[in-house]
Amino acid sequence: MNKNDFFDKVYDVVRQIPEGKVTSYGAIANYLGVKKSARLVGWAMNASHGDNSIPAHRVVNRVGLLTGKHHFGGTKIMQQLLENEGILIKENKILNLELYFWDPQNELPVL
């Protein structure tokens, strides 16, 4: 697979995350069949800057930590966006993550 396909698929998955839901880099990587490369998903997010159609704030690490908030041009933007969708944040971490977790592997058709 070439990298453009990979990037496109990452973006495609992220775009399908419903409001009020979140997923993890690892979950996306796993869905795309490269579960050992969660870093690439983070990389894809990093490259998604400027694309407003990608709700990157709904992608967090596996424990619900907002590790990428600094890339939103501010430190509070990401938290605000999530709280705006009804997700509670405490100390840069999502509360009741299991309640909001959206697993692409369960919600999307198999590739």
Added chain:
DNA sequence: TCAGTGACTGACC
């Protein structure tokens, strides 16, 4: 070409 870096994760101690 090589080495360093990163929005990560799982395994070990």
Added chain:
DNA sequence: GGGTCAGCCACTG
């Protein structure tokens, strides 16, 4: 239960 370490792959200088 928290701290470390080693894989993972693309990009940059």
